[in-house]
Amino acid sequence: MIEPVFFYSALIIMVGAFIAVLRVLLGPTVPDRVVGVDTLNTLVVAGMVLLGAAYDRTIYIDIAIVYALLSYIGTLAIARYMQGGLK
Amino acid sequence: MNTVDYVIYAFLAINITFNLLGSIALHRFPDVYTRLHGATKCTTFGTIFAVLAVVVHSLYRLDVTGDPKYLQMTLHSVVALIALLLTNPTGAHAIAKAAHLSGVKPVKAVIDAYEGKLGGGEE
Numbered sequence: 001m002i003e004p005v006f007f008y009s010a011l012i013i014m015v016g017a018f019i020a021v022l023r024v025l026l027g028p029t030v031p032d033r034v035v036g037v038d039t040l041n042t043l044v045v046a047g048m049v050l051l052g053a054a055y056d057r058t059i060y061i062d063i064a065i066v067y068a069l070l071s072y073i074g075t076l077a078i079a080r081y082m083q084g085g086l087k
Numbered sequence: 088m089n090t091v092d093y094v095i096y097a098f099l100a101i102n103i104t105f106n107l108l109g110s111i112a113l114h115r116f117p118d119v120y121t122r123l124h125g126a127t128k129c130t131t132f133g134t135i136f137a138v139l140a141v142v143v144h145s146l147y148r149l150d151v152t153g154d155p156k157y158l159q160m161t162l163h164s165v166v167a168l169i170a171l172l173l174t175n176p177t178g179a180h181a182i183a184k185a186a187h188l189s190g191v192k193p194v195k196a197v198i199d200a201y202e203g204k205l206g207g208g209e210e
Contacts, residue, residue, distance in 0.1 A: 003144070009099045009137070016110035023113040023122075031119040031186035035126060038178055039113060042130040043106060045171055046137045049164055053141040058156065061141075061163045065170055072174035079181035083188040 006054035010047045017043040034078055041071035091147045098140035105133030118194040119186050127179040131172065138168040 017040055024036035045064045052060030112125025141164045149157035187201050 005095065005099060006141070006144070009103055009140075012103050013106050013137075016107045019107075019110040020113060020126075029119060029186075029191055031182060031189070031191055032122065034182050034186075035119060035123050036113060038175075038182065039110060039126040039130055042127075042134060042171065042175060043110065045167065046102070046106060046130070046134040049134075049141055049167055050137055052160070052164075053144055056156075058160045058163055061160060061167055065163065065167045068167060068170045068174060072178055075178040076181055079178075079185035082185040 003054050006050045010050040010054065013043055013047045013050065017047070030082060034075065034082075038071075038075055041067070041075075045071075091143060095140050095144055098136045098143065102133045102136040102140065105129045105136070109133065119191055120183060120193050123179055123183055127175060131175050134171055135168065138164050 020036050020039040020043060024033050024040070027033040027036060045068050048060050048064035048067065052058060052064070106129070109126045109129030112129060113122050116122045116125055142161050145157040145160040145164070148154070149161070193199060
């Protein structure tokens with residue numbers, strides 16, 4: 001039982017994710033690329049929640065929770081590394 | 088088409104609009120701090136409405152079918168939203184501070200209030 005509205009919303013959000021990937025590829029400095037990756041993570045979490053509603057699978061939403069927490073830890077690690085080493 | 092469908096469509100329209108604005112803001116702003124401002128605020132606000140649409144949908148399905156799977160979907164969506172709301176501004180703050188400490192200056196800024204207040208490499 002697929003809900004087409006949620007599926008097409010997730011598709012359009014993935015178009016926004018590709019625009020964020022362009023900033024990751026083009027970014028002149030390292031913090032620009034990190035901002036692109038952070039935006040990409042948020043958009044992927046939104047797309048996973050919408051796909052979980054579209055395909056009637058709760059497990060997709062559980063994976064979205066774990067992905068949000070792990071991407072937060074990754075962002076913090078890169079930020080600590082940029083401001084002078086992992087101490 | 089009943090009222091619940093219209094509410095879900097309105098929430099999804101707000102979600103798509105703000106998420107696309109957040110990713111376009113990455114290309115329209117001049118430096119890393121304004122890009123961080125636009126992208127973080129817009130995508131967080133859009134994702135709130137994505138989760139609200141899923142919550143309305145699954146509560147309606149719970150009311151119609153009585154399947155407890157939909158209650159589980161509602162609660163897990165709310166947990167995902169809370170995780171995102173706690174972690175997103177914290178990550179943005181860490182990126183901004185790290186960018187300033189690593190030597191990236193704001194473009195066209197008249198007053199830089201952080202200048203000289205943060206020591207290099209120390210917390």
